[in-house]
Amino acid sequence: MAGRYAVIMAGGKGERFWPLSTSKHPKQLLALVGDKPLIAQAADRLQGLIPPENIFVVTNAELVEATQRAVPMLPPENIVGEPMGRDTAAAVACGGALVGARDPQAVFAVLTADQVMGDPEVFAATLRGGMDLAEQHEILVTIGIQPAFPSTGFGYIESGGLFGEAAGVQFKKAVRFVEKPDAGTAQRYLDTGKFFWNSGMFIWSVPTLGKAFAAHCPEMKKLMDELTAYASRGGISQGLEKTYPTLGKISVDYALMEKADNIVMACGTFSWDDVGSWPALESHFPHDADGNTLIGNCQQIDSTNNIVFSRDRMTAVIGVDNLVVVQADGVTLVCPKDRAQDIKKMVMALRAKGTFDDIL
């Protein structure tokens, strides 16, 4: 049997949880939920499933050292830094090269670094079942998440007929991938029972991934082959430096998932949360009697339904509603919960000014 590997994708830019998250300390390195950095929780979830030496992390070159400190359970050399972000297809090709250089027949999972999951046994079974099937069949396995509510914040996967069952988990044929829907569409998706959230996690073998790239995105096939050669000589960083600057930015969804016809979707029934923005923390922390989620050193008077995050010094709110108030190391952000998506806009605006690097 070929070896089993995992590649944790950790390319977050730290915009959505600003000012707590920054480019030097993005979401996956924060213990936003739980008592370890999210990426350490991602590595912990693989215990008993994949040996640490078979777990790679692909992150930004600037974050390699911080990531090594965040996942001390992994061999430091398994943390690989991309010299620049080139979207997920390139990161997957890089992961495929790292794994393929060790074992050209291996099966590997592509996992996320900054999502929060529960039900670890169910997650482990989903991964184990997916790896079993990816070993036996020439398929691209994607993990769909049974939707808990009609979210407009995720893409969806429409599932078709049953492909098989493995490790107690159902796997269905993937019919199509769709972008984030509007509220009405999301509700219709939920009503059909066929639509699952697109988690961005995948399982496949090195040869099957190579074939899929060759068929649908030759640029990535070429990249994976070149990087595999570098990785075999222990010089993946050199390979990344050489190949990345001229690469286009393509997502793995666009490069493969929307084109391939051998996609199988795992019906993920473990609890899962992308925790995509400050308001998403509400479901992970207790609320006070006025519906406020107060995390850290917070005080409120006559305030309702706010999210206040202030782990170091105090943040006090009086008479406000439905706000996000964050204070991190003295940098403060205030915005209505329904404007949380614009935090990224603020970070962009500050970056454009070029004088706030220390807090971005």
Add this chain to the structure above:
Amino acid sequence: MAGRYAVIMAGGKGERFWPLSTSKHPKQLLALVGDKPLIAQAADRLQGLIPPENIFVVTNAELVEATQRAVPMLPPENIVGEPMGRDTAAAVACGGALVGARDPQAVFAVLTADQVMGDPEVFAATLRGGMDLAEQHEILVTIGIQPAFPSTGFGYIESGGLFGEAAGVQFKKAVRFVEKPDAGTAQRYLDTGKFFWNSGMFIWSVPTLGKAFAAHCPEMKKLMDELTAYASRGGISQGLEKTYPTLGKISVDYALMEKADNIVMACGTFSWDDVGSWPALESHFPHDADGNTLIGNCQQIDSTNNIVFSRDRMTAVIGVDNLVVVQADGVTLVCPKDRAQDIKKMVMALRAKGTFDDIL
């Protein structure tokens, strides 16, 4: 001619500008408006009018050193600390004792430490004229401020017939003192042309003050006499320690101004602002195109009519309206402008918890 003195009352507790102001660093020690602490501006206003050695400051015992640093132009021994707050009548008696010990016939002004004033020549003329009259007549002079708008935030003085003119300033008989009115009453006051804002500044001679205390508040007469004896021996602090603990709390308005019938009001036509709370800063700073008053290191997107104060680290707001957002040394406060009066409530609540002394 008897000497001329001033007593600057600096007993602020630093609640209304929290978290910037704290009990150890109250409003009068802050350069809220202008580039010097407000109390230093108060001392500067007396240049050419009263020699520095004749200017006393009455503050809290805990603030003596910080106040000495804030007004280095005054002799350090002229900064006197009350062991505890006993309201304004006691502070006036203390001031009377300090002045009386130097010159029993002196005229002195009781001035505020934390108000913002413009038109320094008009202010100086008002003080000079008031002192001239207080030398010539047995009167209690109070400085009224020509109201700029129907404020509900100040008490008012109703003026009667002309008492006299001095240094180009009109002085009228004071008819009565009234508490902060409601909006309708404030407008009616303004319409009569007879009502002036009660600034809390006074001018009188030591003997006239003594007589007024004797007539209307014997406890304060006794206090002033005792403290004068201590001050004459250079031991006012010892006197305060001995007398204050058992004193009642009485305001000078209640002890004297609402009772005496020899009160004359100066018609103050200099610009004057009590700057009683964060929203009051709006009239002292420029606004951006969206009506925001951004003081310090602030950034906004889609936000209107907010006051954001962040002199050290950055504060960013997105999509909010009519808020006060203050960040001082990492402590953050958020409240609607029309709830600014409740900042005091928050400070009280935090004091009651007893664990936040370092930020109160």
